[in-house]
Amino acid sequence: MSAIxxxxxxxxxxxxxxxxxxxxxxxxxxxISELSDKEIKSSTAxxxxxxxxTLMPGLIDAHVHITATSVDLGRISNYPHxxxxxxxxxxAEAMLMRGFTTIRDCTGADWGFHQAIEEDVLKGPRLFFVxxxxxxxxxxxxxxxxxxxxxxxxxxxxxMHDTLTVDGVAEVQKAARRELRKGAHAIKIFASGGVxxxxxxxFGLQFSEKEIKTVVNEAYSWGKYVLAHAYTTEAITxxxxxxxxxxxxxxxxxxxxxxxxxxxxxxxxxxxVTYEAxxxxxxxxxxxxxxxxxxxxxxxxxxxxxxYAYTEGxxxxxxTDLLGELQVYQSREFILRQNIMPxxxxxxxxxxxxxxxxxxxxxxxxxxEGALADLLLIEGNPLEDFSVFxxxxxxxxxxxxxxxxxxxxxx
Numbered sequence: 083m084s085a086i087x088x089x090x091x092x093x094x095x096x097x098x099x100x101x102x103x104x105x106x107x108x109x110x111x112x113x114i115s116e117l118s119d120k121e122i123k124s125s126t127a128x129x130x131x132x133x134x135x136t137l138m139p140g141l142i143d144a145h146v147h148i149t150a151t152s153v154d155l156g157r158i159s160n161y162p163h164x165x166x167x168x169x170x171x172x173x174a175e176a177m178l179m180r181g182f183t184t185i186r187d188c189t190g191a192d193w194g195f196h197q198a199i200e201e202d203v204l205k206g207p208r209l210f211f212v213x214x215x216x217x218x219x220x221x222x223x224x225x226x227x228x229x230x231x232x233x234x235x236x237x238x239x240x241x242m243h244d245t246l247t248v249d250g251v252a253e254v255q256k257a258a259r260r261e262l263r264k265g266a267h268a269i270k271i272f273a274s275g276g277v278x279x280x281x282x283x284x285f286g287l288q289f290s291e292k293e294i295k296t297v298v299n300e301a302y303s304w305g306k307y308v309l310a311h312a313y314t315t316e317a318i319t320x321x322x323x324x325x326x327x328x329x330x331x332x333x334x335x336x337x338x339x340x341x342x343x344x345x346x347x348x349x350x351x352x353x354x355v356t357y358e359a360x361x362x363x364x365x366x367x368x369x370x371x372x373x374x375x376x377x378x379x380x381x382x383x384x385x386x387x388x389x390y391a392y393t394e395g396x397x398x399x400x401x402t403d404l405l406g407e408l409q410v411y412q413s414r415e416f417i418l419r420q421n422i423m424p425x426x427x428x429x430x431x432x433x434x435x436x437x438x439x440x441x442x443x444x445x446x447x448x449x450x451e452g453a454l455a456d457l458l459l460i461e462g463n464p465l466e467d468f469s470v471f472x473x474x475x476x477x478x479x480x481x482x483x484x485x486x487x488x489x490x491x492x493x
Contacts, residue, residue: 084126085108085109085115085121085124085126085128085129086108086127086128086129086130086455086485086487087106087108087124087127087128087129087130087256087481088106088107088108088109088130088132088137088457088459088461089106089122089129089130089131089132089133089228090104090105090106090131090133090458091104091105091106091107091132091133091135091136091137092104092105092132092134092135092136092189093105093107093137093138093449094136094137094138094139094463094464094465095135095184095382095449096138096139096426096429096430096434096447096448097430099426099430099465100340100465101136101463101465102481103315103492104119104196105117105118105119105158105259106118106119106120106122106318107119107122107137108122108124108127108454109457109482110485111454111485112118112218112454112456112485112486113452113453113454113485114449114450114451114453114454115415115451116125116163116448116451117450117451126332127131129184129313130459130480130492131492132317132459132480132492133306133458134462135459135479135480135492136459136460136461136463136464136470137449137458137459137460138429138433138449138458138460138464139446139447139456139457139458140181140182140183140184140353140446140447140456140457140458140481140482140483141180141181141182141183141184141267141400141432141433141451141458141471142182142183142184142186142302142400142432142433142436142437142446142447143177143182143184143185143186143400143401143402143412143436144190144328144351144399144400144401144436144439144440145186145330145351145353145399145401145402145403145433146185146186146187146401146402146403146404146409147188147189147190147207147403147404147405148170148173148174148177148185148187148190148191148206148357149166149167149170149187149190149191149242149244150190150197150244150405150406150410150491151166151169151170151173151362151365151406152368152405152406152407153360153363153367153368153369153405153406153407153408154342154368154369154406155278155410155466156368156370157293157368158406160366162295163477164243167194167195170190170191170195170279171198171204171205171206172208172407173281174195174199174204174205174206174207175204175205175206176409176410176474177204177409177412178205178207178474178481178483178488179205179474179478179481179488179489180412180413180471180474180475180478181340181458181460181471181475181478181481182207182412183207183208183446183456183458183481183482183483184207184208184209184210184436184437184440184442184446184447184456184476185206185207185208185209186210186211186267186268186401186436186439186440187209187210187211187212188211188212188215188270188309188330188401188403189212189213189214189215189244189245189270190213190244191211191213192213192264192265193200193208193264193265195209196210196211196265199213199404202226202364202486204214205488207483208210208446208456208484210267210268210440210475211265211266211267212261212264212266212267212268212269212270212309213235213261213264213265213269214244214245214248214257214259214261215244215245215246215248215270215271215272215282216248216257216261216269216270216271216272216287216289216297217245217246217247217248217271217272217288217289218244218247218248218249218272219247219249219417220291222272222274222275222276222279222282222311223290234439246260246261247291250293250492251292251293251296253311254289254293254296254297254328255296255297257301258296258297258300258301258470259300262300262304264303266306267306267440268298268301268306268309268327269300269301269306269309270299270308270309270310270311270330271288271289271294271297271308271309271310271311271312271321271326272288272289272311273287273289273294273310273311273312273317273318273320273321273326274286274287274288274312274313274314274317275288275313276313276404277357277373277376277380277429278373279371281312281372282492283408284313284314284376284379284380285313285316287315287316287317287320287459288317288464291320291323291324291424291453293323294308294320294321294324294326295324295325297324298324298325298326302386305325306326306429307326307327307328307441308326308327308328308330308331309326309327309328309329309351310326310329311330311331311364312329312330312331313331313332313333313334313380314331314334314335315334315335315336315338315339315467316413317341318332318335318343319339319342320340321344322339322343322346322348323346323457326348326352326357326441327348327349328348328349328350328399328439329348329349329350329351329353330353330401330403331353331380331384331403332352332387332391333352333357333380333381333383333387334352334380334383334387335387335390335391336390337390337394338385339390340387340390340391340393340394340396343391343394343396344394344395344396347397348396349397349398349435349438349439350387350391350396350397350398350399351398351399351400351401351431351439352384352387352388352391352398352401352404352419353402353415354384354385354388354415354418354419355402355403355404355411355412355414355415355418356402356404356405356408357377357380357381357384358381358402358411358414358418359404359408359411359414360374360377360405361374361377361378361381363408364377364406364408364472367406367407367408368377376477385422387419388419388422388423389422392422392423392427397433397435397438398423398431398435399435399436399439400416400425400431400432400435400436401415402415405409410474413471413472415469416428416457416468417472420468421432425464425465425466425468426465428468429464429465432447433447433448434447434448435446435447450457454484454485455482455483455484455485456482456483456484457479457480457481458478458480458482459478459480459481459492460477460478460479461477461478461479462477475489479491479492480492
């Protein structure tokens with residue numbers, strides 16, 4: 083891989099929330115080797131004139147589902163792996179073209195997807211994955227119809243084959259070990275009911291404290307962590323006290339729960355955009371009526387929970403949780419958070435904080451010497467206007483991941 087020299091850029095320092103003009107950046111192999119406001123000389127590097135453009139770190143989405151290729155999960159439940167993989171590849175590439183150079187897939191993707199992206203077989207963001215999420219019988223991941231009488235078989239679980247239904251400490255422990263053996267970067271559990279699942283109540287608690295602690299201990303023994311799908315105050319509190327590191331959704335939390343999360347240094351990954359998108363377009367794409375009703379219940383509460391989390395100092399990641407056809411709204415999460423958080427803090431969520439969540443602090447989500455060369459050149463200033471991220475990457479002139487250019491509209 084040849085060297086690349088980006089010249090005359092307006093560098094967005096997401097940590098200091100400021101634009102620094104006239105910055106030159108030398109990329110060698112997959113990393114940033116030199117950063118300076120003075121001339122950088124290189125006789126071999128490919129030169130890119132970034133005058134008038136904003137140079138910023140690649141974006142990170144900490145909650146995606148690339149194998150959820152349709153909003154109607156029931157419709158795709160019996161699709162073969164091959165078709166799911168090909169469709170997921172298209173979704174992943176679209177994410178990269180929106181400027182997301184790293185994603186954390188929160189159920190569905192596996193080591194095969196990870197490796198395909200690493201080898202550039204699929205063009206997509208750097209992928210961190212959790213493998214199959216763990217949930218109890220009757221929980222968010224148990225998608226059997228009410229008329230199904232038999233026991234569930236974890237050798238095949240329908241919808242993208244993305245969940246494991248397990249009960250009791252022994253089953254939970256074995257399932258966690260199985261996903262870790264297969265390369266999962268973290269383990270996901272269902273700690274409360276959900277929206278997309280028609281049969282489990284939102285307020286239902288899923289897994290006992292002993293089961294949750296078992297998963298946490300297994301993940302910790304591998305140097306990994308646990309993320310929990312959880313909506314309510316009680317579900318979040320149980321998960322936090324059991325050692326879970328990130329809470330996904332969190333729409334129904336109260337202020338005291340936010341205070342607890344801050345005290346325990348637990349991250350929140352809200353997903354405001356998925357509830358808006360399901361509210362406006364879910365029915366069109368086959369979301370069941372009961373899920374639409376659940377969605378209306380939690381939609382507006384998500385803003386309130388975000389306010390609690392932000393004002394109480396919780397570290398907030400950027401996540402979208404969009405399914406299938408709705409993934410085109412991935413960048414709208416920036417817009418929806420503006421009423422609660424300053425733009426500078428939202429940018430930190432999608433870069434610095436998400437880098438911490440995936441255990442890549444100082445490697446991604448930042449522009450500094452020694453960091454991986456995940457870079458965007460933007461028309462406009464994201465500190466002032468989030469429209470620069472809209473329209474499917476229209477205003478992103480250059481996209482670089484690992485020092486390789488995937489989009490270049492400058493030449």
